[in-house]
Amino acid sequence: MLKSQILFLFTLSILFGCKQTEKTKETRPNILFIMSDDHAYQAISAYGSELLQTPNIDRIADEGMLFTNACVSNSICAPSRATILTGKHTHINGKIDNLMPFDTTQVTFPQIFQANGYQTAMFGKLHFGNNPKGADEFMILPGQGYYLNPDFDTPRGDTTIMGYVTDVITDLTLNWLKEDRDPDKPFMMMYMHKAPHRPWWPRPDKFAEFTKKQFPEPETLFDDYQNRGTAAKTAEMNLLTHMMYSHDSKIRPELLEKMGDKVTPKVEEFENGFYGPFGRATDEQKAQYNVVLDSINDYFEQHWPMMTEEEKMRWKYQRYMQDYLACISSVDDNVGRVLDYLDESGLAENTIVVYTSDQGFYLGDHGWFDKRFIYDESFKTPLMVRWPDKVAAGTVENEMVQNLDFAQTLLEAAGISAPSDMQGESLMPLLTGHKEQWDREAVYYHYYEYPSVHMVKRHYGIVTKEYKLVHFYYDIDEWELYDRLDDPNEMNNVYDDPAYADVVKELQIKLTELRSKYKDSPELDSLFIQKYNDMQVEKGNDFW
Known part of the structure; x- marks a missing residue:
């Protein structure tokens, strides 16, 4: 009798222990970190944009928290990504700009997730280090990558996948979630878009759709920089004088050569700025693009020489917005595909979804494109976080938060201790309604x-x-x-x-x-x- 009781208690303890282990495993959240490249908060309807509706990206904010004062510590692509991965300022991780090498001895947060039992994956644009540390599976665009028929670096070698890059990255992400993910492990997935990075080649159907649209101008489009210093006055990112006709506005090089001195102001072009991206298209893809390209080029040839400087600025702004926003529209569609799968599969219930960008971007604000400055349009970045039952739906937070904070936040959410040399602050107090524990007053750039x-x-x-x-x-x-x-x-x-x-x-x-x-x-x-x-x-x- 005593032996039977002991056996029963022993069996019960094993079952109880297994149940506790399963419960622990079930409650560790999955992480889906979504990042687009150069996505301005001014082009997200959750931020009140008048330029574009982004219903799928908005879902993350509607079902979670929208940060209105999220910002970066260095507004340029590779340094921002290095900061996100390491939780350290760029002067510490070495990647101060797009040219300086990253300090490869630095520990990245995917490595820490991997070491703590998470299955990790990374698909899309990393921009530096195409053999990312801490990723069980990855398919990474080399460097900036291509919009059309993109190449990828993988653990198995290089490959080219036919199609439009935003769709392709999403296909890879969904395939991993559906087919390759280990259902017995929590996952940490980095789903990273090339779009809407320059030179803004939309998918053919979006290209045709958006070139028919006209967009409201920012009130500072014709900024003369009179009440600022030397830096704003000497920057080379003005739409009229620095945005390229061929590389950016899709004017064929042959037409520019034909028109000669009729094309003013003169703008230095990138070599292969047009045919570098367009040359990757198949004949079928080119036929789809050429219908719209012909229309743009015919209009330019007929009207450009007669336009005033103000009219030229406005035309370039519209061309810019048509392509830039068309690229974002594809991002929004594809984010919706992934969110739908999370809902359908039941994964959404225990998955933290983050949407952000590597920095902001100028959409004609101050007459500019690009980023780099500490001024708000490039300094601020979109950030929204959804975590069912943890983050109250529809909440808005205006505290000063930074990409420096992402690593520590995600680690704490997963119950993993962050290294002591990380320089950010976990956003968990803000996310979970304990704002009294947040004491940051200022950020450094x-x-x-x-x-x-x-x-x-x-x-x-x-x-x-x-x-x-x-x-x-x-x-x-x-x-x-x-x-x-x-x-x-x-x-x-x-x-x-x-x-x-x-x-x-x-x-x-x-x-x-x-x-x-x-x-x-x-x-x-x-x-x-x-x-x-x-x-x-x-x-x-x-x-x-």
């Missing part, structure tokens, strides 16, 4: 890639909800201060306004403290300048 494409000068700064203090350095020594509440378009530098003297003094002290906290310094500035100059000498004309 530092941009390095100068002199280079777009000629945005080196600068660092501190940003609070109320103010933005910026120091431009290297070949100039200028300060700017913006009142983010009274001047949301950042049109007026009030650094020398006596009414803001106390604000300047306080923020300069806090900026010095932040630089110290994050282990940045004037000595590091000088070191990176020297390394950058050495690379320019070494690479010569190939540097850019």
Whole structure:
């Protein structure tokens, strides 16, 4: 009898232990980290966009939390991604710009997930390190990748997949979720789009649809930069004078040559800027594109020489928006495909879904395209997080959060301890309704890639909800201060306004403290300048 009781209790303890293990496994959340490239918050309807409806991306915000003050620590592609992966500022992980090498000794958060029993996968654009650490499975676009019939680096070698890149990346993601995922393990999936990165080649049907549309202009489209310093006035990202006719607006090189001096202002083109992307299309794909390309080029040939400078600016803006927003429309459609599968499969109930971008982007704001500046349109980035039963649906958060925080947030959500040398702060208090535990008042920003494409000068700064203090350095020594509440378009530098003297003094002290906290310094500035100059000498004309 005693032996039977002991056997019964032993069996019960084993079953109870198994049940606890299963329960633990079931409650560890899956992670779906979705990132697009250069996706401006101004082009997401959840942020109030008048440009485009993005119903599928909006679902994440509607069913979770929308961050209105999410930002980056360095507004350029590869450095932002390095910060996201490591939870460290770029001067720590080495990837200060698109040229400097990443410090491969750095531990990335996918490695930590992998070491803690998660199945990990990465599909799409990483931009650097095409053999990503910590990914059980990956298919990564080499470098910037192509929109049409893209190449991929995989653990099994290189491959080319026919189709439109946004659709292809989604197909790969869904195939892994449906066929290759281990259902007995939680997963950490990074689903990363190339779109809407320049040169903005939409899928043929979207190309035809969006070229028929007209979009509202930003109120700062004709900004003259009069109340800003040297940096804004000398940047080379103006739609009229720097956006390329062939590479960007889809004017065939042959037509530009034919029109000659009738095409003004003169803009230097990238070599193969048109046929590099378009040349990858099959004959069938080219036939679909040519219908729209013929229409654009015919209009340009007939009307461009007679247009005023203002009309030219407006035409270039519309061409830009037509292609850029068409690319985003495909992203939204495909995000919807993945969200639908999560719902249909039941995975949605225990999956954290994050949508973000590697930074913001100028959509004609201040007359610009591209990013790089600490000004809001490139500094701020979309961020929304859905986590059923943990994050209240439809919540909006305006605290200052950064891509620096993503790694620590996801690790804490999974119950994994973050390395002590990560520099971000977990967003869990904000996500789970414990805002009283959040105490950040300001974030730190530092941009390095100068002199280079777009000629945005080196600068660092501190940003609070109320103010933005910026120091431009290297070949100039200028300060700017913006009142983010009274001047949301950042049109007026009030650094020398006596009414803001106390604000300047306080923020300069806090900026010095932040630089110290994050282990940045004037000595590091000088070191990176020297390394950058050495690379320019070494690479010569190939540097850019």
